[in-house]
Amino acid sequence: MSGIDLGKKFRALYPKIVLIYVTGHEDAYIDAMRMKADFYVCKPFDREDILKAIDRAQLLSARQFKQTMIRTFGRFDVFVAATLIHFPNAKSKELLALCVDRRGSGVTMEEAIGLLWPDTPYDEKAKRRYRKAIMMLHHTLNMHGIPDIFVSKRGQCYIRPEKILCDYYNYLKNPGEQPPEEYMVLTSETSIVSRWMLASLRPMPSSSISNIFLPCRASPVPRLPAVILLPMPPFWLTKVINLVMVLSSLLFLNIKRAA
Numbered sequence: 506m507s508g509i510d511l512g513k514k515f516r517a518l519y520p521k522i523v524l525i526y527v528t529g530h531e532d533a534y535i536d537a538m539r540m541k542a543d544f545y546v547c548k549p550f551d552r553e554d555i556l557k558a559i560d561r562a563q564l565l566s567a568r569q570f571k572q573t574m575i576r577t578f579g580r581f582d583v584f585v586a587a588t589l590i591h592f593p594n595a596k597s598k599e600l601l602a603l604c605v606d607r608r609g610s611g612v613t614m615e616e617a618i619g620l621l622w623p624d625t626p627y628d629e630k631a632k633r634r635y636r637k638a639i640m641m642l643h644h645t646l647n648m649h650g651i652p653d654i655f656v657s658k659r660g661q662c663y664i665r666p667e668k669i670l671c672d673y674y675n676y677l678k679n680p681g682e683q684p685p686e687e688y689m690v691l692t693s694e695t696s697i698v699s700r701w702m703l704a705s706l707r708p709m710p711s712s713s714i715s716n717i718f719l720p721c722r723a724s725p726v727p728r729l730p731a732v733i734l735l736p737m738p739p740f741w742l743t744k745v746i747n748l749v750m751v752l753s754s755l756l757f758l759n760i761k762r763a764a
């Protein structure tokens with residue numbers, strides 16, 4: 506198999522691959538151009554020729570693959586090729602933040618509804634809200650050319666950590682560094698899902714429970730290595746607990762009257 510034939514097979518398997526040919530035959534150069542090779546190095550070549558080929562490959566690769574950077578410390582924002590993304594739907598941005606915090610682990614529909622809409626029962630109306638947030642998130646990411654960083658299927662969604670750059674992920678790789686005081690702040694008046702952040706069990710980037718997601722805090726408090734809190738119970742369980750408490754009170758009153 507010739508280098509031209511091998512390049513055609515690579516191009517068929519990986520359409521965005523950068524192909525650079527090194528040859529001393531003029532006919533091979535013509536064949537390489539016909540198959541849309543990205544660069545061509547003639548023999549004999551020197552160090553400068555190789556450096557130019559490497560620079561060309563890096564430039565082409567950067568143009569083909571948009572770099573996605575997600576900032577979690579301070580205000581939560583997403584950048585594509587250094588350009589800030591605007592999310593028309595606030596809940597879609599909050600859902601993305603939840604997935605980023607989970608670092609690739611799946612978030613189920615029931616869990617997302619319970620955390621993003623805590624006062625809403627898990628019914629068809631809540632499911633429609635969740636599906637709308639999913640749809641709007643896909644739409645926003647598609648508009649900016651990064652549809653592959655977020656996946657939703659079979660009643661759950663998750664982020665693909667290998668597709669993004671994230672300051673929080675970098676912090677976890679270097680835990681000795683001093684973490685910032687704020688994490689995933691949404692606006693100056695509120696912050697992203699302070700309720701669901703406390704339900705997770707993992708190394709905490711913020712200084713303490715009381716300092717998580719709270720903007721404009723004057724002074725930090727002693728740092729804790731981790732936070733262990735139970736997640737919010739589902740809506741039906743809350744109703745059952747309330748009913749049991751009411752029945753217990755009535756039973757106690759009847760016993761007291763009988764005595």
